[in-house]
Amino acid sequence: MKRLVLLRHGQSVWNLENRFTGWHDVDLSERGREEATEAGRLMARHGLAPDIAFTSVLTRAIRTCWMALDELQRLWIPMIKDWRLNERHYGALTGLNKAETAAEYGERQVHVWRRSYDTPPPPLGDEDPRHPRFDPRYAGLDPAVLPATESLESTLERVLPYWESVIQPAVGEHDSVLVAAHGNSLRALVKHLDGLSDEAITGVEIATGDPLVYEFDDELGVRDRYSLRDGG
Numbered sequence: 001m002k003r004l005v006l007l008r009h010g011q012s013v014w015n016l017e018n019r020f021t022g023w024h025d026v027d028l029s030e031r032g033r034e035e036a037t038e039a040g041r042l043m044a045r046h047g048l049a050p051d052i053a054f055t056s057v058l059t060r061a062i063r064t065c066w067m068a069l070d071e072l073q074r075l076w077i078p079m080i081k082d083w084r085l086n087e088r089h090y091g092a093l094t095g096l097n098k099a100e101t102a103a104e105y106g107e108r109q110v111h112v113w114r115r116s117y118d119t120p121p122p123p124l125g126d127e128d129p130r131h132p133r134f135d136p137r138y139a140g141l142d143p144a145v146l147p148a149t150e151s152l153e154s155t156l157e158r159v160l161p162y163w164e165s166v167i168q169p170a171v172g173e174h175d176s177v178l179v180a181a182h183g184n185s186l187r188a189l190v191k192h193l194d195g196l197s198d199e200a201i202t203g204v205e206i207a208t209g210d211p212l213v214y215e216f217d218d219e220l221g222v223r224d225r226y227s228l229r230d231g232g
């Protein structure tokens with residue numbers, strides 16, 4: 001039986017400060033580090049020993065991956081980083097406080113920006129220093145692929161080809177695969193794996209540091225899914 005673990009990074013400093021984060025590179029909080037280690041402990045208890053790991057190019061996901069693997073004594077496995085697993089880009093909201101933004105624009109508008117399937121937040125201007133084209137980690141990419149904002153739909157449009165061309169084949173080749181990523185890049189993947197409608201995915205939340213396990217049959221069809229924090 002093939003198993004895939006989807007792990008949202010532990011609490012970040014900006015999760016703690018209630019700020020829109022997206023592609024901003026912020027590290028884990030103290031609690032986030034504990035959650036990452038606990039995720040590794042839970043995986044060990046359930047006999048999950050990843051043979052290969054995938055993560056984004058953002059520190060909070062990389063450190064979560066690393067800390068979980070450290071707990072599993074598997075720092076030696078291949079760990080592949082790719083921007084396509086990054087968090088959804090939060091556009092011009094990046095860095096703002098979520099409660100203050102709701103007070104200014106209304107709860108309803110902020111909910112649409114946060115959870116609607118296809119409405120992106122306002123985009124960053126080309127000259128905005130927060131634009132990914134100024135970040136050296138994306139220097140090797142075609143500038144046309146770099147987003148100035150993203151909806152969940154546009155996030156899925158970059159996550160899905162990566163799933164189909166890289167992660168899914170790895171699930172076929174290995175017994176156990178770990179993907180340490182972000183709330184919305186993982187929601188995009190869950191929408192695809194669970195066959196959820198555009199409407200249904202708006203109600204799905206993924207908790208920080210909670211390993212979500214998918215079991216696959218030999219044809220790579222989903223057989224079962226469960227959260228380890230809920231007891232497996």
Ligand SMILES: O=C(O)[C@@H](CO)OP(=O)(O)O
Pocket residue numbers: 015019020021022023087088090114183184
């Ligand atoms: O700020 C973010 O990038 C995300 C995840 O923390 O927030 P939200 O819950 O609004 O998707």
